[in-house]
Amino acid sequence: MRLRWALCALLFPAVLAAQDARLVARLPKATATRVGLLVDSARAEGLPTEPLILRALEGASKGAPEARIVLALDGLRDALRGARGVLGVETTAEDLAIAASALQAGVPRERVAELRQWRNGRSLTAPLGAYLDLVARGVPAERAWSQVSTLAQRRAPDRDYVGLGETRPRTPEEE
């Protein structure tokens, strides 16, 4: 028992030192430690850690309790794993982050994979971002996907997706 406490006392400062300084500065010590372990495990899996750290800092700024922050990070880490499963290990951190957002929003994995093929190595942020914005604004998912996939298949530049997010949903009379 004494040995265990001695080990904890020895390792705890090392764990804190390895953590991102932002987490240590902004989160309560216990929360920072828990979040730090979660971030470390993501790093060990080869997942990008910055989205997790930013989400934890967002939670801290919003005054969220530890359990809620950890739950959010768990969900995001799972989504990042899922995104890497779809896109592969050679994917950029930026693409993994936007694909994770898409999967969390309910976009089918097949669509993310399809979009990656059409984009042929270019970033997925603009098309997936536009798709998520359209759906968030109330455009039916199928119509949103149709607009985005049309541009993607045409190999349109990123700036062409900007206006899509502003598309007004059609009223029933316009259908």
Add this chain to the structure above:
Amino acid sequence: MSDELRDDDPLRRMTEALHAPVAVRPGLMARSRARARTAQRRRVGVSLAGAAALAVVLVWRTPRGDGLEAVTFALRAPPSTPITLVGDFNDWQTGGVPMHRTADGGAAATVRLRPGRYRFAYVTAGGEWIPDERAAPVTDDFGRPTSVVTVVAP
């Protein structure tokens, strides 16, 4: 009286000059077409940027070669208390980016960002969280209004 013009007649010389073949530099037509296409693309780009500036939060401009875009976040009818802009770009530090009052009664702040997707919100001095009325809303894990913006290279 004959209709034939003399060789040294100015009218004849003018007519011959107008009928003479014109030497065109190689690639002139291709260059002209390329210029026309560029001009058309610029017009489309300007109209797209204008639409985005009206409808979205951001007005981007002035890339300086470092890959950063100046993005302006704006509220049209902000509360009277001081407001800060917080988001992924400043580690969600609530005191990070103060918004200044604009002449039309709004509030705005400009930050330089790389192309990407950023979650953000506005926070009043009283601790109230405000989403951007024109940006897309996103699901929030922590029960506060949050918006999202995608910055693309022009």
